[in-house]
Amino acid sequence: MPCDYSLYLVTDRAILEGRDLFQAVESALRGGVTLVQLREKEISSRDFYQTALALKDLTVKYKVPLLINDRLDIALAVDADGIHIGREDLPVQVARRLLGPQKIIGYSVSDIEEAIYGAKNGADYLGAGPVYTTTTKAVTVEPLGMEGLRSIKESVSIPVVGIGGINLNNIREVKKSGADGASIVSGILGSGDPARTSRELCDAWRKG
Ligand code: TZP
Numbered sequence: 001m002p003c004d005y006s007l008y009l010v011t012d013r014a015i016l017e018g019r020d021l022f023q024a025v026e027s028a029l030r031g032g033v034t035l036v037q038l039r040e041k042e043i044s045s046r047d048f049y050q051t052a053l054a055l056k057d058l059t060v061k062y063k064v065p066l067l068i069n070d071r072l073d074i075a076l077a078v079d080a081d082g083i084h085i086g087r088e089d090l091p092v093q094v095a096r097r098l099l100g101p102q103k104i105i106g107y108s109v110s111d112i113e114e115a116i117y118g119a120k121n122g123a124d125y126l127g128a129g130p131v132y133t134t135t136t137k138a139v140t141v142e143p144l145g146m147e148g149l150r151s152i153k154e155s156v157s158i159p160v161v162g163i164g165g166i167n168l169n170n171i172r173e174v175k176k177s178g179a180d181g182a183s184i185v186s187g188i189l190g191s192g193d194p195a196r197t198s199r200e201l202c203d204a205w206r207k208g
């Protein structure tokens, strides 16, 4: 089944500042996010598993795929729809061998060389970033900007989603640069009303 990457929510508890993760994600799902990635960097494997299990129920209810950041074991344990990995995680081809052909594998890239590597080794889509400056993740590379995002998109034939600093003010630019979707953390979870913000982001993406 083809995946709709257009409004891709990535979770981060720090952004929630104590607000409930499930309520925030459900709100974003009501607003129309098309894909959800559970990204946890600081919890135990058991807590990661329990969170993933509960989020799986929620995403199934809204018929939206759930991807797991980094952890192939957690993805397999909860039968998630796939994983999102980067160059410090399992190699893409190994993840593909373990997950099989049906699961979605996303790969993080910041330049054309990494993009070609990911596409060649079996990724289904690329997360290209940071597109703009962001404080959500400590990044060492310069933002790609529109030109960088466009050149990555043109270097591969698989879908490319932009990530990093995307919000209502710039999501149209991301679409114009040829991306297949916008991957967003703080632009949705940092909003007091994720449903409304997601609805507005969806509209902005659709109308271009
Ligand atoms: N990878 C590259 S930038 C980033 C990740 C996970 C963080 C994006 O967060 P935000 O809040 O949408 O800028």
Ligand code: MG
Pocket: 069, 070, 084, 085, 086, 088, 089
């Ligand atoms: Mg990773």
